[in-house]
Amino acid sequence: LSHIVAEDKVGKRTLLMGNEAIARGAIEAGVQLAAAYPGTPSSEIMETLAAVAEDLGFYAEWSTNEKVAFEVASGGAITGVRSLVCMKNAGLNWVMDMFMTLVYGGVRGGYLIAVADDPGAHYSSNEQDTRFAAMYAEILCFEPADQQEAKDMARLAFDLSEKFELPVFLRSVTRLSHASGDVTFGDMKKDKRKAVFDKHWELPYRWNVYGPPSTLSKHIWLHSRIPMIKEYAESSDFNSLELVEGAKIGIIASGIGSSYAREAIRRLGLEGKISFLKIGTPHPIPEQKVTRLLKSVDKVLMIEEGESVVEIQVRSLANTSSPGVKISGKMAIDRILDPYGELTPTLVADTLAKFVDIKFESVTKDRLAIKEEIKKLIAPRSSTLCAGCPHLGSYWALKVALRRAGGKVWIVNGDIGCYEQGGYGIFASKLNPSFADQSVRYEFDTPYDILDTNYIMGGGIGLSQGEFHAKYEDGSIIAVAGDSTFFHACLPSIVNAVYNKAKVTFLVLDNAWTAMTGHQPNPTTGMTAMGEQSPLFSIEAIAKAIGVGFVKTVDPYNLKETREGIEEAMKYPGFSMVVCRRLCTLQYLREARKSKTKIVPYGISREKCTGCKVCIQLGCPAINFDEAAKKAGIDPLTCTACDMCAQICPFKAISPGGS
Numbered sequence: 001l002s003h004i005v006a007e008d009k010v011g012k013r014t015l016l017m018g019n020e021a022i023a024r025g026a027i028e029a030g031v032q033l034a035a036a037y038p039g040t041p042s043s044e045i046m047e048t049l050a051a052v053a054e055d056l057g058f059y060a061e062w063s064t065n066e067k068v069a070f071e072v073a074s075g076g077a078i079t080g081v082r083s084l085v086c087m088k089n090a091g092l093n094w095v096m097d098m099f100m101t102l103v104y105g106g107v108r109g110g111y112l113i114a115v116a117d118d119p120g121a122h123y124s125s126n127e128q129d130t131r132f133a134a135m136y137a138e139i140l141c142f143e144p145a146d147q148q149e150a151k152d153m154a155r156l157a158f159d160l161s162e163k164f165e166l167p168v169f170l171r172s173v174t175r176l177s178h179a180s181g182d183v184t185f186g187d188m189k190k191d192k193r194k195a196v197f198d199k200h201w202e203l204p205y206r207w208n209v210y211g212p213p214s215t216l217s218k219h220i221w222l223h224s225r226i227p228m229i230k231e232y233a234e235s236s237d238f239n240s241l242e243l244v245e246g247a248k249i250g251i252i253a254s255g256i257g258s259s260y261a262r263e264a265i266r267r268l269g270l271e272g273k274i275s276f277l278k279i280g281t282p283h284p285i286p287e288q289k290v291t292r293l294l295k296s297v298d299k300v301l302m303i304e305e306g307e308s309v310v311e312i313q314v315r316s317l318a319n320t321s322s323p324g325v326k327i328s329g330k331m332a333i334d335r336i337l338d339p340y341g342e343l344t345p346t347l348v349a350d351t352l353a354k355f356v357d358i359k360f361e362s363v364t365k366d367r368l369a370i371k372e373e374i375k376k377l378i379a380p381r382s383s384t385l386c387a388g389c390p391h392l393g394s395y396w397a398l399k400v401a402l403r404r405a406g407g408k409v410w411i412v413n414g415d416i417g418c419y420e421q422g423g424y425g426i427f428a429s430k431l432n433p434s435f436a437d438q439s440v441r442y443e444f445d446t447p448y449d450i451l452d453t454n455y456i457m458g459g460g461i462g463l464s465q466g467e468f469h470a471k472y473e474d475g476s477i478i479a480v481a482g483d484s485t486f487f488h489a490c491l492p493s494i495v496n497a498v499y500n501k502a503k504v505t506f507l508v509l510d511n512a513w514t515a516m517t518g519h520q521p522n523p524t525t526g527m528t529a530m531g532e533q534s535p536l537f538s539i540e541a542i543a544k545a546i547g548v549g550f551v552k553t554v555d556p557y558n559l560k561e562t563r564e565g566i567e568e569a570m571k572y573p574g575f576s577m578v579v580c581r582r583l584c585t586l587q588y589l590r591e592a593r594k595s596k597t598k599i600v601p602y603g604i605s606r607e608k609c610t611g612c613k614v615c616i617q618l619g620c621p622a623i624n625f626d627e628a629a630k631k632a633g634i635d636p637l638t639c640t641a642c643d644m645c646a647q648i649c650p651f652k653a654i655s656p657g658g659s
């Protein structure tokens with residue numbers, strides 16, 4: 001078996017990452033169809049499922065985006081087959097249309113929607129709390145406290161989904177998805193269901209929101225399920241109330257926040273002194289359990305990761321049932337925790353200490369002193385692209401092309417992928433905000449300042465069109481996106497650009513993989529999630545077919561060719577595209593290792609190097625600079641022999657094996 005989650009051993013105890021635990025839960029429940037689009041911190045759910053799908057006889061796919069994945073999984077659930085979709089926080093924004101509408105008719109086969117949020121925005125462009133989406137859709141939301149619960153909830157979600165005839169939502173967070181914990185395996189449901197279709201199953205026009213009698217009638221049907229869901233929340237073992245006789249202080253904590261809160265109670269020696277309600281269903285909350293707690297205490301501390309999803313519901317209950325109870329949480333009315341950033345066990349312990357008014361040193365003075373010492377030893381370091389990354393070549397060529405185009409203020413609209421690091425800036429450099437009322441040009445040397453705008457997948461190509469139609473004339477308008485992003489989010493936008501005649505130059509940085517999230521295959525890879533060969537899609541042919549008048553393919557390792565291609569595109573009077581194609585270096589290195597291809601690292605001649613630092617400006621992390629000797633050098637262990645630095649050295653000091 002290619003992964004431990006496929007082992008059919010009831011009672012086996014093993015260490016699983018939260019995402020693997022979710023996958024195991026789905027496997028135990030007999031999932032037959034799984035679809036996803038990668039996104040940290042959720043990707044390992046599908047990676048784990050895809051690794052065992054063939055062995056266990058179910059279907060798994062990487063879809064082209066989350067909306068498609070959601071619809072694929074919804075199709076499975078409509079035909080009565082247990083289905084799963086997973087994604088990261090931002091991915092859910094793509095599925096909202098179908099999500100909010102699918103629930104009007106519900107599902108036939110169990111349907112789990114697993115979403116991994118990212119409080120602290122470690123890997124994301126926002127901190128959004130997707131539990132609100134479950135509330136918005138009026139369905140059950142699970143939130144596990146640990147990896148065991150992640151597995152158990154994922155498993156149970158399928159049974160409950162079939163009972164309610166609605167999808168069940170499971171919200172994970174980075175620290176749960178990516179940390180490992182003890183999980184005990186349950187049995188595996190092995191019987192496979194045959195997909196069936198019945199247009200009027202239990203309700204007329206079940207799978208058609210417009211079907212008679214009306215869309216409204218389907219919303220009424222959705223509401224008819226809510227008492228059933230509330231009843232489950234009330235009786236669920238995942239919501240556990242521990243009332244302590246005489247305790248006047250209570251904690252209501254949800255998901256991983258409840259694990260932190262339990263630890264805080266222990267560290268502060270408050271066991272047996274505080275009443276505790278652990279929430280596993282942040283929507284809907286178990287109202288009777290909450291009310292019992294509220295009625296027994298004077299004040300309550302709310303601990304939850306993200307926004308005040310549970311707190312809003314608790315406060316609204318308290319307004320009628322126990323208006324005198326003081327509730328402290330993240331809401332402005334009585335704030336004890338910030339409504340942004342990530343919880344940590346230390347933060348929760350400190351907050352509880354403050355709440356109960358006891359002195360507590362969560363981090364000892366010794367530890368703080370050590371931390372300060374360590375801080376001094378760490379050199380500030382910016383995020384970089386990999387040594388030999390083809391994006392370095394694309395950005396070098398773009399920078400030179402823009403400079404040669406004249407002294408104007410260009411706009412480079414970024415996008416999401418490894419290349420987004422082109423907008424991360426240099427950590428150590430400080431900038432003051434500008435209040436100019438005209439366009440301002442900022443000079444930069446490294447590629448890490450080349451992107452001027454960056455928000456979400458596919459956003460750059462759209463923004464660039466607005467800039468054009470706003471009649472921005474102070475410089476060229478550029479957009480960049482990777483190959484996975486091209487298929488995920490750019491296609492309708494390109495049609496729009498051609499249709500509405502935007503003069504924009506669009507660079508597709510095609511490295512044949514969805515690299516940033518851990519090298520998942522996509523339509524440019526030639527392989528599916530389950531390892532089957534698949535057609536290789538031609539970005540150029542697609543672009544031409546939708547009317548793009550200028551499409552050129554270049555190799556970003558050839559800096560001159562790439563620069564010329566971009567310059568030509570920028571001169572084109574309409575929407576133009578340059579496909580910068582070169583395999584992701586990490587994949588190239590993997591292939592080279594397998595085929596035992598020897599890579600001869602480049603070196604810099606000490607005699608010829610003048611210390612001009614042009615090679616440093618490529619931004620390749622294999623290139624370093626000896627400030628004392630005023631000479632550049634190349635780290636032979638990380639150099640991939642891409643040749644890009646040799647092409648830009650004005651003194652021809654760089655060569656393979658050179659020194």
Ligand SMILES: Cc1ncc(C[n+]2csc(CCOP(=O)(O)OP(=O)(O)O)c2C)c(N)n1
Nearest residue numbers: 039091416417418482483484485514515516
């Ligand atoms: C809506 C959404 N889904 C998923 C992600 C996670 N994610 C970040 S970058 C990326 C794709 C990167 O692939 P590609 O565009 O090919 O660029 P590469 O990293 O290979 O350079 C993904 C899926 C996201 N940020 N937003």
